[in-house]
Amino acid sequence: MPPLDHLLSPPAQQALIAGLFVAVGWWVVSFQSRRRDRQMRAERVRDVQRALFAEVRANIAALIREDLDSYGDEIATRIETEEGFFPTIPTEANDAVFRAIIGDIHVLPRDTIDPVVLYYTQLNRISAAISDLRAIDVAQIGAERAAALYLDYIALRIEALELGQQVMAAIVANQDGQNPAPPKNPKINNPDANPSGRESV
Secondary structure (H helix, E strand, O other): OOOOOOOOOHHHHHHHHHHHHHHHHHHHHHHHHHHHHHHHHHHHHHHHHHHHHHHHHHHHHHHHHHOHHHHHHHHHHHHHHOOOOOOOOOOOOOOHHHHHOHHHHHHOOHHHHHHHHHHHHHHHHHHHHHHHHHOOOHHHHOHHHHHHHHHHHHHHHHHHHHHHHHHHHHHHHOOOOOOOOOOOOOOOOOOOOOOOOOOOO
């Protein structure tokens, strides 16, 4: 006699077995769906972070090449000593990728979003400073004040360099949004670092 006949009739046993199969099937489908969603999210995170990394790396490399401390001091000295001199401040456009993916910023892990937002906020501050510098009348405010304002602008760019290095470090430490938080005060001294952790080819 089948082991469950004394508890359930054969039709009831069949219904129970069918129900178990359905329940297991739903669980398997749900598990596979969640795994696929995680994989797709991780892929999207990697895509967004790669794009941001490339944009930030390009700007950081440019800032490092400028040797901002020495350059800022040199220009400030010229403002103070050369009558009527004030440098032309070029427009900076280093946020094209960020503006293009702003709708997907929410997919980034928190430990990446924070430095990214701080970095691009700093770029906005630099743009505002550029507008102010272009309106300066050295003859009106004096060479010393004009030089000080220019050094403030250089300080903003130096801070942007440091924030950009933190963005790069955060992305390298958490490429798919599933790793632990990066170490405090991360810094990448080499702007040519590859976010995949492998050498570029």
